[in-house]
Amino acid sequence: MRTICFYFQVHQPYRLKPYRFFDIGEDHDYYDSFGNKNIMRKVAEKCYLPMNALLLELIEQHQGKFKVCFSISGTALDQFEQYAPDVLESFQKLVETGHVELLNETYTHALCALKSKEEFHDMVKKHQKRIKELFDGYTPTVFRNTELIYSDTIGEMVAELGYKAILTEGAKHILGWKSPNYVYVNAIEPKLKVLLKNFRLSDDIAFRFSERSWADWPLTTEKFVDWINQIPPEEEVINLFMDYETFGEHQWAESGIFDFMRHLPEAVMKYSNYTFSTPSEVAENIPPVGKIHVPTPISWADEERDLTAWLGNDLQDEAFDRLYELEELVNASDDPDIHRDWKYLQTSDHFYYMCTKFFADGDIHTYFSPYENPYEAFINYMNVLSDFMLRLKNVKVESKS
Structure with a gap:
């Protein structure tokens, strides 16, 4: 079995309004409601609504052979309810197909796993409850931590909560000579499967797609399928992890990103021996090759793939x-x-x-x-x-x- 696993991160924060020193003790409303609503509606029109419609069309066209998964933060879900109920409904329709998996995460896209085990557990349970409320009793079995932040001890905490797999970055300094295109297990609790992002192929779509100075521009479905066909046959899974806002927001519609995704499933099925799977299916069907040791936390951010995007200064x-x-x-x-x-x-x-x-x-x-x-x-x-x-x-x- 050779398969592709698409994972999309969906997140919008509650941005703070300009809050002056003289507001302290006087104003307890911290959030930029006008800005948050405007941004949500802008991203909804450019990304969420057209891309959700496209994914629904592809799932129906390929009769469930095309599958994806989402991790939707609680702050995004809250803002969908407030500012974009049409977006929430479109995600609900996708999940109802049975070919879209939802992942669990910390409710507010928080860094609590690095600071408080109790708060981490509380955040995860709150997010799980929210998913269950909004998606007809849905209960995720796979976890992804904020920004794919992961370490051996974070994996252990996730295993304690009963999840069967976790997603993280295929960081070069952790993998060394190893490939991200296998399933691994947590070094402390081997019952937890670890799925690693193939950052080169993921970033070709997420970051380089519209970069005209890139040697491989323009990226076509034929070129992409040719690349995955060159991967050694014993490497069974390609994990393509990226921000959902890649589609239409970071890479504008004029770049051809929607057309690329529209034709990719058919090209993969017709010209390769790859299928599409959700993370839980990967964890269930592909045996792990060994432990992955991550003593200090990694993430999917910046060149270093560490925590310096959020902590350190x-x-x-x-x-x-x-x-x-x-x-x-x-x-x-x-x-x-x-x-x-x-x-x-x-x-x-x-x-x-x-x-x-x-x-x-x-x-x-x-x-x-x-x-x-x-x-x-x-x-x-x-x-x-x-x-x-x-x-x-x-x-x-x-x-x-």
């Missing part, structure tokens, strides 16, 4: 540490607004905006950030966090009285 570490110092106080509160904001403030994007990298990776960070610079992002976040801390202290005082 003084701004990020200060904000991250101050946030999680509040965990005990939050858990002592029964205020639903406190718990909602605590979850939303953990979203990894807030720390991503504080990244001070330069050159190519820095350009990517600038593209996604609503701030002029990382320092503005840090100040805005810390102003919000200061107000949140005041609210926590007031809740504690009120509970004592």
